[in-house]
Amino acid sequence: xxxxxxxxxxxxxxxxxxxxxxxxxxxxxxxxxxxxxxxxxxxxxxxxxxxxxxxxxxxxxxxxxxxxxxxxxxxxxxxxxxxxxxxxxxxxxxxxxxxxxxxxxxxxxxxxxxxxxxxxxxxxxxxxxxxxxxxxxxxxxxxxxxxxxxxxxxxxxxxxxxxxxxxxxxxxxxxxxxxxxxxxxxxxxxxxxxxxxxxxxxxxxxxxxxxxxxxxxxxxxxxxxxxxxxxxxxxxxxxxxxxxxxxxxxxxxxxxxxxxxxxxxxxxxxxxxxxxxxxxxxxxxxxxxxxxxx
Numbered sequence: 001x002x003x004x005x006x007x008x009x010x011x012x013x014x015x016x017x018x019x020x021x022x023x024x025x026x027x028x029x030x031x032x033x034x035x036x037x038x039x040x041x042x043x044x045x046x047x048x049x050x051x052x053x054x055x056x057x058x059x060x061x062x063x064x065x066x067x068x069x070x071x072x073x074x075x076x077x078x079x080x081x082x083x084x085x086x087x088x089x090x091x092x093x094x095x096x097x098x099x100x101x102x103x104x105x106x107x108x109x110x111x112x113x114x115x116x117x118x119x120x121x122x123x124x125x126x127x128x129x130x131x132x133x134x135x136x137x138x139x140x141x142x143x144x145x146x147x148x149x150x151x152x153x154x155x156x157x158x159x160x161x162x163x164x165x166x167x168x169x170x171x172x173x174x175x176x177x178x179x180x181x182x183x184x185x186x187x188x189x190x191x192x193x194x195x196x197x198x199x200x201x202x203x204x205x206x207x208x209x210x211x212x213x214x215x216x217x218x219x220x221x222x223x224x225x226x227x228x229x230x231x232x233x234x235x236x237x238x239x240x241x242x243x244x245x246x247x248x249x250x251x252x253x254x255x256x257x258x259x260x261x262x263x264x265x266x267x268x269x270x271x272x273x274x275x276x277x278x279x280x281x282x283x284x285x286x287x288x289x290x291x292x293x294x
Contacts, residue, residue, distance in 0.1 A: 002149045006269070009241040012258070017269040018243060019150070022276060025066075030274020031166070031173040032063035035134035037142025044071045047128050053078040053116055054132040056086060057224075059246075059275045062093040064130060065100035078105045078119065080112050092281035135170035135202065143173050147180030150269065154185065159267050162186070165257050166271040167249035169193055173273065174212040175203050187212045188260070190253040193223050215256040224248050226285045229255065246275035247282040 007018045024033040028040070039050075050068050054061060056079045068075035077097070090098055098104065107115050119129055130136055154162050163186045168174045174189040181187055189212045191199045196214050203211050221227060230251035237245055237254065245251070254270075261268060 002153065003145065004149070006153060007241075007243070009243065011237065011240045014263060014268075015266075017267070018241070019146075019269055019271040020243075021146070022243075022272040022274045024274075027066035028063050029276075030059075030272065031143075032060055032134060032274060034142035034146050034173060035060075035136075035139035036063060036067055037145065038138045039067055039071075039128075039130075042071075044073070046126075047071070047073050048126040049074045049076065049124070050128050050130060051076045051078075051119055051122070052130040052132065053119065055079060055224075056082055057093045057278055057281055058133070059093060059278055060130075060133045061102070062097050062100075062277055063134075065097035065102040068102075069100040074103065075101070076103045076105060078107055078112075078115060080109050081106045091284075093278055096277060131170075133170035133172065135172045135206070137206065139172050140176045140179075143176035144180040146173075146271075147177050150185070151180075151182045154182065160184075161265075161267060163188060163261055163265050163268045164271065165189070165253065165261075165268060166273055167192055167253040168199065168212075169249065171199050171202050171212075172206065173271075175207055178210055178212045179207065188215055188257070189213070190215045190217070190249075190256045192249055192252060195220075215253075215260045217256050217259070221252060224282075226282065226289050227251075228289075231286050243272070244276050244279070245272065247279050247286075249273060249275060 004019060004021045004024050007020055009016055009018055021030045021033065024030070028036060050064060050073050052061065052064055061077055065075050086094060122129060150164060164181065165188045166174055168189040168191055171189065174187065178187050191214055199214065200211065230247065233251045233254055234245060234247055237243065257268070257270070
């Protein structure tokens with residue numbers, strides 16, 4: 001049994017397979033469902049409090065808030081001081097997480113790293129710390145199930161050469177997917193946070209390998225910054241495939257996919273990692289960007 005279906009779409013004259021993990025759950029969608037699968041199966045009485053940290057519009061933050069609401073766990077989240085416009089009125093993933101009764105802790109930038117180290121040292125009964133973005137060993141079980149689904153689908157379809165593509169934030173999903181995919185499947189990922197050296201350092205903290213292949217790219221882009229070419233391919237993908245992708249991870253990954261994997265790669269499976277709940281705030285940022293250019 002597959003937890004999510006695989007669609008066949010046409011984009012720029014080529015056929016692609018899309019693993020629809022974005023449809024797994026209305027709240028816990030995409031790779032967050034896979035990363036948090038172990039916690040989803042955990043009895044509610046095992047924990048009373050979940051702690052995590054990261055950005056104020058994090059997809060992982062929202063997913064954890066949903067999980068904790070389902071389980072009846074208190075969710076404490078630490079982030080750097082919010083910009084004034086978010087203090088005046090929360091929006092996007094932050095607003096959704098607060099609606100799920102997340103307890104938000106703002107930290108001064110200079111104290112942030114020190115506080116995170118303190119959190120990592122907490123040893124309270126019934127309390128679990130989940131690393132930023134779900135970059136944690138607990139993600140391995142759910143991602144392994146994803147790999148088994150892909151392996152089984154490939155065999156059923158009789159595909160000999162398969163390229164699997166997904167974006168990386170922390171790179172956790174790609175790392176554990178590489179470990180569990182069949183050896184004849186080629187896994188590619190785009191690095192959105194930091195550079196290749198930073199990504200490999202994150203992987204080394206969790207595993208000795210093997211590691212996924214990182215797409216080569218021509219330019220550097222700031223994470224979560226709006227770029228005109230990102231919005232263009234986002235709209236083109238939706239118009240061509242009928243699928244809404246996220247605006248932070250998917251555009252850069254698709255651009256790198258098209259740059260690195262030519263038409264000789266006939267069987268490409270793109271894993272939709274969810275994150276569309278963040279599109280509302282990103283689209284507002286694009287509107288502001290376009291107004292400034294007028």
